[in-house]
Amino acid sequence: MKKWVFAVLSLTLIAVLAACGTKSTTSDTNNANENTGGSPREVELKVGASPVPHAEILEAIKPQLEKEGVRLQVVQFNDYVQPNVQLFDKQLDANFYQHVPYLDVMNKERKMDLVSVGAVHLEPFGIYSQKYKKLDELPDGATVAIPNDATNGGRALLLLEKQGLIKLKDASNIEATVKDITENKKNLKFKELEAAMLPRQLPEVDIALINTNYALEAKLNPTKDALALEDKDSPYANVLVARPDNKDSEAIQKLLKALQSPETKKFIEDKYQGAIIPAF
Numbered sequence: 241m242k243k244w245v246f247a248v249l250s251l252t253l254i255a256v257l258a259a260c261g262t263k264s265t266t267s268d269t270n271n272a273n274e275n276t277g278g279s280p281r282e283v284e285l286k287v288g289a290s291p292v293p294h295a296e297i298l299e300a301i302k303p304q305l306e307k308e309g310v311r312l313q314v315v316q317f318n319d320y321v322q323p324n325v326q327l328f329d330k331q332l333d334a335n336f337y338q339h340v341p342y343l344d345v346m347n348k349e350r351k352m353d354l355v356s357v358g359a360v361h362l363e364p365f366g367i368y369s370q371k372y373k374k375l376d377e378l379p380d381g382a383t384v385a386i387p388n389d390a391t392n393g394g395r396a397l398l399l400l401e402k403q404g405l406i407k408l409k410d411a412s413n414i415e416a417t418v419k420d421i422t423e424n425k426k427n428l429k430f431k432e433l434e435a436a437m438l439p440r441q442l443p444e445v446d447i448a449l450i451n452t453n454y455a456l457e458a459k460l461n462p463t464k465d466a467l468a469l470e471d472k473d474s475p476y477a478n479v480l481v482a483r484p485d486n487k488d489s490e491a492i493q494k495l496l497k498a499l500q501s502p503e504t505k506k507f508i509e510d511k512y513q514g515a516i517i518p519a520f
Contacts, residue, residue: 283491284311288323288335291316292456293508293516294478297360298336300507301498308494318436320389321346327483328352334492336360336499337453339476341414342391357487358496359477359519361508363452365395366466367403370442375403375467381427382446388432390415395476396449397421400428403468452515462515477519 285305289295298314305312315332317323323335324346338346340356347354372378386396394416400406407423408416418430433441438450439458452462462469470476480499482492498504500520508518 282309282311284313285333285491285495286313286315286331287495288315288317288326288332288337290337290453291318292453293361293363293512294336294453296511297499297504297508301495301501301504304498304501304503305494308498310491310494312495320392320435324352324354324481325350327354327481330483333486334480334482334495336480337478338481339391339478341395341476342389343479343481345390345415353484354481355484355487356479357482357492358500359479360499360504362472362474362477362517362519364462364466364469364472364474364515364517365392365399365449365451365476366455366460366462366470367399367447367449367468368439368442368455368460368466369447371446372467375405375447378405378426378428378446381429383429383431383444385431385433385438385441385445385448387435387438387449387451389435390417392435392451393417393432395470399449399468399470456512456515463513472517 287298289298295314295316298312302312317337320338320342323332323337324343326332327335328350334357343354343356346352367375384400387393391414394414397406397408397416397418397420398411398414401408401411405426405428406421409420409422410416413420418432431441431445435451436454438448439454439460442448447467450460455462455465460466480496486492505518505520508516
């Protein structure tokens with residue numbers, strides 16, 4: 241009799257514990273559903289950028305993107321090669337620092353297939369000097385520093401030609417080199433250097449042709465300090481770049497929309513005062 245009673249009590253206890261366990265599990269599941277139900281899943285985008293102005297613009301749109309469920313991680317670079325290499329290798333989701341002519345050359349040289357998603361702003365290329373106030377003051381044999389990469393070097397030469405300082409074999413060739421100079425009346429001497437080095441070399445040369453992002457980093461004001469700037473119709477708008485496999489993703493498209501928003505346009509105009517021009 242005692243054994244029978246003990247068996248019944250044991251079975252009852254097991255049933256009660258099982259019921260409690262089931263109730264607890266159901267409650268946990270319901271709580272999990274309540275925590276995730278209805279809220280968008282946050283996506284992280286890792287974007288490579290030059291410090292100025294690209295990273296500054298990206299930092300400005302972070303709050304806007306967070307509302308859209310996109311968390312932006314900005315990775316800064318001081319060179320023009322690694323942001324494309326790391327994007328192609330899928331260490332980055334996108335980059336924002338270059339124009340299409342440069343992207344085309346990089347794709348060709350490194351056998352990549354990166355694509356432009358959309359244009360954001362134009363950085364007018366400028367001619368700078370710490371020795372002269374006007375280009376017509378340049379002496380015979382003046383030293384001119386230009387970028388050593390194909391597209392920015394060609395861009396520099398095209399600006400020099402437009403200012404009447406040289407003549408090129410083909411004035412439409414964005415990949416022109418010093419070998420394509422057909423007329424050089426002032427006997428200008430050219431130094432080809434990495435684009436990022438040009439502001440630091442400015443005291444050592446007569447003039448330097450500098451990308452606006454590097455000029456701004458060096459506290460140069462393109463609208464005040466440049467002896468000459470590209471026209472506003474320049475084809476060198478800076479673009480958001482991605483890979484073919486993710487360019488149409490929802491997160492990348494949200495990033496582009498934020499970069500081309502009225503808020504971003506106002507931010508660019510207010511902060512850079514004409515040194516950077518919206519291209520949308």
